[in-house]
Amino acid sequence: MTNTLNIFRKEFRGYFISPIAYIVISIFLILTGWFFFSTFFLYGQAEMRGFFSLLPIIFSFIIPAITMKLFSEEFNTGSYELLLTLPVSSLNIILGKFLAAVAFAAIMLVPTFSYAVFISFLGDLDWGPVMGGYVGAVLLVASFSAIGLFASSITRNQIIAFITGMSLCFLLTLIDKILFFLPESALNFFQFLGADFHFRNISKGVIDSRDLLYFISVCFVMLYSTNLVIQEKT
Amino acid sequence: MILIENLTKYYGETCAVDQINFDIRKGEVLGLLGPNGAGKTTTMRMLTCYLVPTSGDIKVKDFSIKDNALEIKKLIGYLPESAPLYPDMIVYDYLRFIADVRELKKGSIDSRIKELAGICGIHEVMHKSINELSKGYKQRVGLAHAMMNDPEILVLDEPTSGLDPNQIVEIRDIIKKIGTEKTVILSTHILSEAEATCDRIVIINKGKIVAAGATDELKREAGSDYIIQVSLKHGNFEEVSSTLRSVPEVSDVILISDENEILDVHLACSGKKDVRPDIYQAIRNNDWILMEFHKESRTLETIFRELTKEG
Incomplete structure (x- = not known):
């Protein structure tokens, strides 16, 4: 447990040492800020729904950019050998890296809280959906981070890790929109597999155990797969 | 351990x-x-x-x-x-x-x-x-x-x-x-x-x-084969070679260089006996000036090469 924390701390600090963190945070804030506020005043409603509906798509490429280096870089520089010969288990490594990515993405979300404060001055903001939205956003970030971590564990090339992670995240986000031509019953099934559907439910302010379970399952499956990939490498 | x-x-x-x-x-x-x-x-x-x-x-x-x-x-x-x-x-x-x-x-x-x-x-x-x-x-x-x-x-x-x-x-x-x-x-x-x-x-x-x-x-x-390096002034190779070959333990005399009147040879030797006194004696009986004379102990290098060479 202490070693999970040690690895978490190292990875988390690592984000802020390299310029990538600041670039990713800036891009995220510019994109969400622009897309959200460009239509916000047209609707004239004091709510954050527009902002949260952007998140699955934007996270689909921002989160893999955050996670792509986690394993790939270690494989590439060979530092993975040093890490693995320290008294840590693969569980320590995976959890430490995963939590670092989630924490970093959560920090990235913090400035957007000012949008909510700002809107609450403009009109009567309903805080329920806003809070639900942030809870959902963190769950979404966690699932996508797990996917990104998995993508990073299968290759030593960061670009491949990024593209693989992005494709998987986009698939989960858009699966119900891609399969619009299927009959209703089949579509409902695929919709249930999509991250977007569950995220929309939570960001309405309704925290349903089915949606929670969905995100937790995605995390679990992806982290477990990462573990399998890593065991296979030894 | x-x-x-x-x-x-x-x-x-x-x-x-x-x-x-x-x-x-x-x-x-x-x-x-x-x-x-x-x-x-x-x-x-x-x-x-x-x-x-x-x-x-x-x-x-x-x-x-x-x-x-x-x-x-x-x-x-x-x-x-x-x-x-x-x-x-x-x-x-x-x-x-x-x-x-x-x-x-x-x-x-x-x-x-x-x-x-x-x-x-x-x-x-x-x-x-x-x-x-x-x-x-x-x-x-x-x-x-x-x-x-x-x-x-x-x-x-x-x-x-x-x-x-x-x-x-x-x-x-x-x-x-x-x-x-x-x-x-x-x-x-x-x-x-x-x-x-x-x-x-x-x-x-x-x-x-x-x-x-x-x-x-x-x-x-590593074995009993070893090499003795000898440098002689005023010697010519044929003479040196035939003289030193007369020492029973010396199996071969190899010319390394012959410049400025100094002749460098390697003597391939075998056997457990130390042949250096015999070689020295053989050299002393001739009109050569001994410049250098040492036994190259077989280093790990030779062992390593023998054990790991291809084939």
Whole structure:
């Protein structure tokens, strides 16, 4: 447990040492800020729904950019050998890296809280959906981070890790929109597999155990797969 | 201390390490020699629990790498080849991270890092980022990393590769100093280094052990053939050759050079008897001036070449 924390701390600090963190945070804030506020005043409603509906798509490429280096870089520089010969288990490594990515993405979300404060001055903001939205956003970030971590564990090339992670995240986000031509019953099934559907439910302010379970399952499956990939490498 | 039993590792179809057995005693410096691709690094990686063997086992104290990998990792400090440290980290932060993972007591971390900085000579780079370091300094930081928790066993994969001669001597001295109380396993392809630092040597070729034993013993066993080098002034090769061949133990006389009236020859000798008095006598009976005369003891190099040559 202490070693999970040690690895978490190292990875988390690592984000802020390299310029990538600041670039990713800036891009995220510019994109969400622009897309959200460009239509916000047209609707004239004091709510954050527009902002949260952007998140699955934007996270689909921002989160893999955050996670792509986690394993790939270690494989590439060979530092993975040093890490693995320290008294840590693969569980320590995976959890430490995963939590670092989630924490970093959560920090990235913090400035957007000012949008909510700002809107609450403009009109009567309903805080329920806003809070639900942030809870959902963190769950979404966690699932996508797990996917990104998995993508990073299968290759030593960061670009491949990024593209693989992005494709998987986009698939989960858009699966119900891609399969619009299927009959209703089949579509409902695929919709249930999509991250977007569950995220929309939570960001309405309704925290349903089915949606929670969905995100937790995605995390679990992806982290477990990462573990399998890593065991296979030894 | 360490017992390696029938250790085998396959990478797909290729066999990197094939059924090797040896043991390492406490407080011993063991050298793992072999040509490139012989399986030295693979063996070390299995010992440090980075790779899982295809079959066989390694026991460190009472722990087996199959069941107690974590315990074994705590006992071993490992420096991989070319010290692949995290490039973006600052040396101090890196050592601090290692100290945390190695579970050093909070109060003793700073003093331990200082101590290691002294031993490894890295005081002046403590606040540099690792990717700015020269190879020698990186290697030293790697050594500090390996020694962080004062482990009972140190595994060093080519610890002196890429260092300048002064640094090599320094690192060797460090290894020798550690070797008096710790168990050290190092791999190298520099034979003089193995001779100078190791108590015992294991030579591996194509995944198999081809020779193992105490360094001196190995040199003694190497066979009874040796070479004597002689430099003579005013000698011509035909005369010298025929005269020296008359000594029974000399099997061949090889011309090395004949410049400025100085003749350099190598005498290939065999047999257990020391032939130097006979040769000297033979030379004295002629009108040659003896410039140089010495017996080249068979170094590990010759043994190594014989044992590991192709075919």
